[in-house]
Amino acid sequence: MADILMLLASAADGHAEPAALGLDSYQWVGLAMFLLIAVMVWKKVPGMITGGLDARIAEIAKQLDEAKGLRAEAEALRDEYVAKIAAAEKDAAAMREGAQAEADALVAKAKTDSEAMVARRQKMAEDKITAAEREAIAEVKAKVVAAAAAASAKLIAAKHDAAADKALADEVIASL
Template identity: 45%
Template structure:
């Protein structure tokens, strides 16, 4: 055997002796225990990650539900606001129409009253003018007798009563 082969043989022997010492001292058990512990820790971390993922999915679902509820509530508020605005617009329109109608009626009443008053004033003026004219005519045609004055006064009263 050559030196090279001999060196390889001693390396192999040393390796097997080293492994034997490790096995004798129970290093393989400690190594297996460490690997098992690491596997358990990884499994626990995976379980925790799975639990966190499920929790996150629940939170996402809850937030989506809340978002849908908020959108529905916002839509309901907008719909209610539109309905309220339409109701107020209709109410305002009705009040405005009623106000305009009332003001028109009041104006028409004032016009009718003014027409009636003007007609009464014209009649009164005409009656006064007729009475004055009748007084002048009768005074000129009937000379100053007591019977004539009495008849004249009575005629004037009759004319006033009929014209007013």
Template identity: 50%
Template sequence: MSAHAPGIPQNTVALTQEDATHGAEPQLLGLGAEGWVYVSLTLFFILALVLKVPKQIAGGLDARIADTRRQLDEAKAIRAEAEALLAEAQKRNAASAGDADAIVARAREEAQQIVSAAEEDANDLVARRARMAEEKIAAAERGAVADIRAAAASAAMSAATALIAEKHDAATDKALIDRTIAGLGRVN
């Protein structure tokens, strides 16, 4: 077993040759990437001075400042107009507060009338229903009395039939029939 450093695999091989392309960067006309950045910045500043870009930038900023001032003036005018409208609206609101109180009072009065009418209608409905119930009770009583009378008449007829059947025999019936026939001659 060979001793080795912890964390390094045993089959690791170290390269001892130097790579010729290591550390070299691409170049154009003898300048690397950093050199071309410096050249382009220098050209940019020279062109900016030659073309008077700072004056154009200053002119653009001055125009922007003037436009912003104009917008601020418009905003001040709009604010003054809004304050005037607010004052007018507050005056109208104060005037309409009295109107609102009158409207509320009228609404309460109408609501009271509606409640009174509803109570009156409810009382009428209760009275009508009570009358209808009384009429139904009276009709039921009349029906019950008629049923009782019919039952009593039926019971009386049954009792009379039973009594007649018990008291009359054929001889009694013959005498009754003879009397009836004799009475027929007198009726004419």
């Protein structure tokens, strides 16, 4: 131990390199490295490292296979939903066309119904006008007849006497 301390003290002075058992410092480092590698090989550290790496590689390969499976499932789902969307769009287009056709039919029916209603109303109005005309004509005729009868009664009363009555009665009896 004294030799080691002395070597360290002389190294601190910067004069000599440490040496022990006739080996220089770089040789001691080489020997330590050799012993470390020998112990690692003896304890099968490289095998454990490669085994760990192989296990990790197997785990990564398993994860990649799972990822491929998940990707395939996702693509299948995507394709399924694309098909569903296309079917929904086709159904929506069919519904839109059906609704348009129904709306067109309703518009056409409403147009024909409104035209028929206008024609009925016009006919009713014409019938009312015709009835009002007939009523007005009948009313005018009745007034004319009443006026004529009143005028005739006045004329007859003014110009008709008992002798005219006898001649008229004789004429009626002769015609029978």
